[in-house]
Amino acid sequence: xxxxxxxxxxxxxxxxxxxxxxxxxxxGQCFRxxxxxxxxxxxxxxxxxxxxxxxxxxxxxxxxxxxxxDTWESFLSLDTDYDAIFAEYAAESASxxxxxxxxxxxxxxxxxxxxxxxxxxxISQNNNIPRIKKIINALCxxxxxPIESNGTVYHTxxxxxxxxxxxxxxxYALRMGFRAKYVHDAARKVVDKEIDLDLIADMSTExxxxxxxxxxxxxxxxxxxxxxxxxxxxDAFPIDVWVKRVLAKxxxxxLDIACLGKHAGLAQQYLFYYERYLGDNEKKQEKRN
DNA sequence: AAACAGGCCTAAA
DNA sequence: TTTAGGCCTGTT
Numbered sequence: 001x002x003x004x005x006x007x008x009x010x011x012x013x014x015x016x017x018x019x020x021x022x023x024x025x026x027x028g029q030c031f032r033x034x035x036x037x038x039x040x041x042x043x044x045x046x047x048x049x050x051x052x053x054x055x056x057x058x059x060x061x062x063x064x065x066x067x068x069x070d071t072w073e074s075f076l077s078l079d080t081d082y083d084a085i086f087a088e089y090a091a092e093s094a095s096x097x098x099x100x101x102x103x104x105x106x107x108x109x110x111x112x113x114x115x116x117x118x119x120x121x122x123i124s125q126n127n128n129i130p131r132i133k134k135i136i137n138a139l140c141x142x143x144x145x146p147i148e149s150n151g152t153v154y155h156t157x158x159x160x161x162x163x164x165x166x167x168x169x170x171x172y173a174l175r176m177g178f179r180a181k182y183v184h185d186a187a188r189k190v191v192d193k194e195i196d197l198d199l200i201a202d203m204s205t206e207x208x209x210x211x212x213x214x215x216x217x218x219x220x221x222x223x224x225x226x227x228x229x230x231x232x233x234x235d236a237f238p239i240d241v242w243v244k245r246v247l248a249k250x251x252x253x254x255l256d257i258a259c260l261g262k263h264a265g266l267a268q269q270y271l272f273y274y275e276r277y278l279g280d281n282e283k284k285q286e287k288r289n
Numbered sequence: 290a291a292a293c294a295g296g297c298c299t300a301a302a
Numbered sequence: 303t304t305t306a307g308g309c310c311t312g313t314t
Binding site: 028121122124125126127128129131132178182216217218219220221222225238240241242243272276 | 293294295296297298
């Protein structure tokens with residue numbers, strides 16, 4: 001049971017389970033949140049979100065209950081019973097999925113803007129996270145709408161219309177390389193309604209995946225990520241190199257993804273995060289020794 | 290310094 | 303239908 005109380009300008013949430021800001025914002029589903037002194041800060045839904053954790057409580061800074069109900073409750077998926085979904089996967093205690101679920105218990109799938117997710121994951125291909133973030137940041141600072149908060153200027157993610165109106169050279173200038181023409185094609189098709197993002201809500205995940213793959217530079221992986229993180233297709237199961245690795249390692253006979261149910265995407269995130277970041281942490285350990 | 294990074298495209302069997 | 307190279311760029 002979540003309880004919400006105002007504390008000065010901030011909002012305090014207690015009783016929230018299965019939610020860790022660090023795991024949620026660092027698990028790779030989004031690229032625009034940065035930690036500053038334990039507080040995760042980023043722009044989403046055209047507004048600035050600052051959220052931290054202390055003494056088992058969540059604190060959303062500079063937020064009213066109304067704003068939470070209108071925007072962040074849904075964005076953070078705090079309106080969904082994660083205990084039940086988590087329990088379902090954690091029950092696979094004998095398999096990796098069970099261990100991965102325990103390890104990534106604090107992950108929630110954010111409900112990001114569809115266009116932003118699509119565009120971001122086009123940029124992510126054959127690329128590393130620091131550079132992905134750098135490019136997206138440059139894109140927002142150059143062409144997003146400025147919004148001001150506490151004397152600091154932040155930027156929204158530029159609309160498809162804005163990007164479609166740019167020249168290829170303007171995109172190349174952001175150092176996105178061969179992805180520039182992909183981003184541009186996506187923006188153009190979206191603006192022309194050749195790809196109507198509003199239709200996706202009524203499509204099956206599979207159909208939606210094929211639909212998005214009509215965009216030059218969008219394949220199954222990018223499409224699945226966009227669907228899972230930007231279009232509430234909770235059963236989308238993006239297979240990237242890490243997931244491929246974890247599947248090969250622990251499910252040599254194959255894993256039936258359909259049997260993971262309508263929240264397969266969360267299972268994917270558990271597995272991805274387990275394989276990707278557990279390995280990272282082990283390496284960091286080795287360096288210290 | 291060569292390989293690699295959270296894929297996809299194109300050409301060729 | 304599956305498989306091999308190439309691709310922008312920045313880092314190690």
